[in-house]
Amino acid sequence: MSKVRPDTLSKARELSLAGLLGALGLLLPIGFHALGWGGKIFLPMHLPILVGGFLLNASIAGSLGLIVPLLSAVLTGMPPLAPPVAPLMAIELLIKGSVASFAYRRLRLPLAAALLLALISDWLVLALAAFGLAEFFRIEDSPLIYVGGAIALSWPGTVLQAAIAPLAVRVIEQRVPRLAEARRRR
Amino acid sequence: MAVTSALSIENLSYSYPNAGTAIENVSFSIASGERVALLGANGAGKSTLLWCLVGVLPAQGRVWVGGTLLGHGTEREIRRNLALAFSEPDDQLFMLTVERDVTFGPLAAGDDLETANEKALRAAAEVGLRTELMQRPPHELSSGEKRRAALAAILVSGPKVLALDEPTNSLDAPGRQALAETLAGLDCAQLIATHDLGFASQLCTRALVMVEGRLVDDTDLSDLLADRERLIQYGLATESRA
Amino acid sequence: MTSSVDLYVRGNSPLHRLDVRAKVIALTGFLIATILAPTRPIWPSVALFVMLGIGIAVAHLGLELVVKRLGGLTLVIGVPFLLSRFGSLPTQLAGEMFALKSLLVASAFLLLTSTTRAETVLDLAVRVPVVGGLGALAAFILRGMHVLIGEVMRTNRSWALRAPGASLKVKVSGLTSASISLLGRAAARSERVGAAMVLRGFDGALPVSVADPLPRHHLAAGFAIAIVSLLVGSISRWL
Numbered sequence: 001m002s003k004v005r006p007d008t009l010s011k012a013r014e015l016s017l018a019g020l021l022g023a024l025g026l027l028l029p030i031g032f033h034a035l036g037w038g039g040k041i042f043l044p045m046h047l048p049i050l051v052g053g054f055l056l057n058a059s060i061a062g063s064l065g066l067i068v069p070l071l072s073a074v075l076t077g078m079p080p081l082a083p084p085v086a087p088l089m090a091i092e093l094l095i096k097g098s099v100a101s102f103a104y105r106r107l108r109l110p111l112a113a114a115l116l117l118a119l120i121s122d123w124l125v126l127a128l129a130a131f132g133l134a135e136f137f138r139i140e141d142s143p144l145i146y147v148g149g150a151i152a153l154s155w156p157g158t159v160l161q162a163a164i165a166p167l168a169v170r171v172i173e174q175r176v177p178r179l180a181e182a183r184r185r186r
Numbered sequence: 187m188a189v190t191s192a193l194s195i196e197n198l199s200y201s202y203p204n205a206g207t208a209i210e211n212v213s214f215s216i217a218s219g220e221r222v223a224l225l226g227a228n229g230a231g232k233s234t235l236l237w238c239l240v241g242v243l244p245a246q247g248r249v250w251v252g253g254t255l256l257g258h259g260t261e262r263e264i265r266r267n268l269a270l271a272f273s274e275p276d277d278q279l280f281m282l283t284v285e286r287d288v289t290f291g292p293l294a295a296g297d298d299l300e301t302a303n304e305k306a307l308r309a310a311a312e313v314g315l316r317t318e319l320m321q322r323p324p325h326e327l328s329s330g331e332k333r334r335a336a337l338a339a340i341l342v343s344g345p346k347v348l349a350l351d352e353p354t355n356s357l358d359a360p361g362r363q364a365l366a367e368t369l370a371g372l373d374c375a376q377l378i379a380t381h382d383l384g385f386a387s388q389l390c391t392r393a394l395v396m397v398e399g400r401l402v403d404d405t406d407l408s409d410l411l412a413d414r415e416r417l418i419q420y421g422l423a424t425e426s427r428a
Numbered sequence: 429m430t431s432s433v434d435l436y437v438r439g440n441s442p443l444h445r446l447d448v449r450a451k452v453i454a455l456t457g458f459l460i461a462t463i464l465a466p467t468r469p470i471w472p473s474v475a476l477f478v479m480l481g482i483g484i485a486v487a488h489l490g491l492e493l494v495v496k497r498l499g500g501l502t503l504v505i506g507v508p509f510l511l512s513r514f515g516s517l518p519t520q521l522a523g524e525m526f527a528l529k530s531l532l533v534a535s536a537f538l539l540l541t542s543t544t545r546a547e548t549v550l551d552l553a554v555r556v557p558v559v560g561g562l563g564a565l566a567a568f569i570l571r572g573m574h575v576l577i578g579e580v581m582r583t584n585r586s587w588a589l590r591a592p593g594a595s596l597k598v599k600v601s602g603l604t605s606a607s608i609s610l611l612g613r614a615a616a617r618s619e620r621v622g623a624a625m626v627l628r629g630f631d632g633a634l635p636v637s638v639a640d641p642l643p644r645h646h647l648a649a650g651f652a653i654a655i656v657s658l659l660v661g662s663i664s665r666w667l
Contacts, residue, residue, distance in 0.1 A: 008626055008630065008631060008632055009242070009622060009623065009626050010622075011632055012621075012622035012623070012625040012626050012630050013618055013619055013621075013622030013623075014622075015564070015565065015568060015622070015625075016280070016568065016572075016617075016618035016619075016621040016622040016625070017614070017615060017618035017619075017622075018565060018568065018569075019565065019568025019569050019571065019572040019618070019621075020568075020572040020575075020576065020614035020615075020617065020618050021614065022565070022566075022568070022569035022572065023569050023570075023571075023572030023573035023575070023576045023614075024576065024610060024614065025569075026569065026573050027573060027576055027577065027580065031580075031603065032603075035599060035603070055615075060565070063561070063562055063565055064565065066562070067562055067565055067566050067569065068569065071546075071566050071569060071570070073537075074435075074537070074541055074546060074549070075434045075435065075541075075546055075570075076434070076435065077435055077497055077500060077538075077541070078500065080500075080501050080504055080530075080534060081533065081534065081537050082501075082529070082530040082531070082532075082533030082534040082537065083501075083504055083505060083508075083526065083530040085504065164604065164608070167608065168608055171608050171612045172612060172615040174612075175612045175615050175616050176615045176616065176618075176619060177203055177204065178619075179615075237623075240627055242623045242626070242627070262629065265626075265627050265628075265629070266629075269627075270627060272620060272624065274620070276575055276578075277617060277620040277621050277624055278621075278624045279571075280568065280571055280621050280624060280625060281567070281571065282547045282550060282551055282567050282570065282571060283547065283551075286551075289635075290628050290629070290635060291628040291629050293635035294628060294629030294630060294631065294635040295629050323547060323571075323574065324571070324574075325571075325574035325575065325577075325578065339628065340627075340628070343628075343629075
């Protein structure tokens with residue numbers, strides 16, 4: 001007997017998994033804010049997007065990163081659309097999710113290496129944005145101060161991602177063996 | 187094996203990767219309009235069997251639905267004729283409104299919006315889903331209403347066979363009664379996987395019993411319910427402590 | 429359970445009833461006007477604020493709600509503005525522009541999100557070519573959010589997190605395990621939802637139904653707001 005055409009079922013499952021991880025990307029920040037833990041410090045939205053990057057293909061992982069901050073801005077008002085924190089986060093997470101996926105699923109790097117690449121790509125986006133904004137607003141101080149400050153402030157979030165993302169990926173790959181197999185098969 | 191039955195299965199077997207055999211050499215058939223209870227304790231393989239029938243799990247063996255053999259190229263036709271109601275209706279309500287969920291099937295099949303809406307309203311009426319709920323998001327519905335909405339979403343395409351996986355999960359007594367009345371009013375053949383013997387006895391006259399992945403009995407349901415020893419042997423009842 | 433996380437405020441005002449497509453047209457015009465409006469002289473920006481004030485009054489949103497929602501932006505707008513005061517003249521001007529335009533845009537989005545259900549926007553987004561895929565993903569996220577809210581409420585650990593006076597260790601451990609548990613369940617659920625989609629005929633793209641035609645008077649209203657905004661925002665450039 002034949003089974004379902006794998007591409008359609010996989011696409012449906014990816015869309016569904018992306019939806020649920022995106023939902024976590026909306027809810028975790030709400031939970032953190034309810035506990036009084038700052039979003040800029042713990043970066044709760046980054047965690048499900050990063051996990052999505054490791055489990056989904058690059059285009060859908062990137063789309064997830066793009067959509068979640070914007071949807072959160074529209075639904076909850078945070079991050080704000082103006083000033084353009086949400087659009088900047090959208091680009092940041094688009095890159096982060098795509099890089100994580102490409103490194104882990106396409107290049108098949110070890111998870112730690114893929115995680116590091118994803119974090120570096122995130123910081124590069126922040127640096128570029130800071131330089132761009134500095135040019136636009138003609139700010140004379142070195143934008144690296146702001147980038148360095150943002151990275152330093154969010155070290156708990158970086159630690160959280162480094163600690164939890166690999167664990168979460170393992171948990172999900174155990175619950176859904178198909179995901180680990182798909183990575184190995186590529 | 188008669189391929190004129192509504193549903194026929196021959197030597198169906200499936201093993202999960204890195205796990206034991208889930209179902210083994212299961213064979214039976216169901217006639218048009220017949221309602222059959224698929225009984226078994228938790229882990230007997232009832233849900234696995236249902237997933238195999240719709241081709242989501244790649245089982246060995248053969249499945250005919252209305253004379254069509256499940257295989258490459260026939261999955262769509264099979265799924266139009268064999269609908270599966272999940273144990274958790276939330277898993278089947280994935281659109282933003284109930285209406286979008288119910289019209290999903292007809293629109294995916296190529297119907298225009300007007301036809302899809304007409305079919306949706308008929309399906310909603312068939313399962314007793316109030317029309318005003320159609321524009322609501324699924325999360326605003328009660329358990330019973332979600333169950334009806336999910337049923338409407340799968341009945342809208344007019345299947346010949348309806349398979350239900352633990353349909354009374356999270357339903358209270360009035361909810362179970364209402365569901366039984368709804369299912370009794372449907373024309374299609376039904377295969378109801380459940381461990382709720384009372385619910386099964388309201389609807390079905392025949393029972394298929396699964397134990398550890400094997401079909402061990404195909405019998406009259408009322409005879410089975412009257413035979414406590416057999417119920418205990420099949421894991422459908424426990425010995426009384428009194 | 430109804431959603432308690434979005435910004436929609438129930439109402440039946442003309443703005444609530446205005447078709448979302450007309451609102452998007454109006455918003456687009458307003459955003460362009462915001463970009464065009466100079467910081468000095470300030471009166472075009474003031475005029476745009478007056479337009480927003482009229483919108484808020486028409487929508488019966490109430491000053492308290494507006495202050496509460498915009499108040500959350502005090503830090504992100506106020507701090508850079510205050511810091512810019514200590515800089516050179518270009519930096520000060522940049523700070524003014526930043527604060528003014530941020531407030532205008534934030535208020536405009538507040539008006540839109542308070543008078544439009546997110547589901548309505550997403551329902552429309554799914555039907556748009558190119559962005560339809562992103563709209564579909566957003567719709568799935570929204571649906572997933574409501575399902576997860578139900579699951580979180582049922583998860584025992586979430587109550588421990590809400591216990592007042594819980595130690596940091598309990599909070600961290602509880603949040604971590606709840607998140608991981610949710611992720612695992614979400615993945616398992618996504619397999620079933622994906623199967624549900626395929627069983628109902630999903631073939632790689634969500635079935636798209638044609639949107640109802642946009643009523644002419646709604647379209648006219650949307651364009652009217654957009655054009656007035658553009659005139660107000662840009663008029664100082666011609667005078």
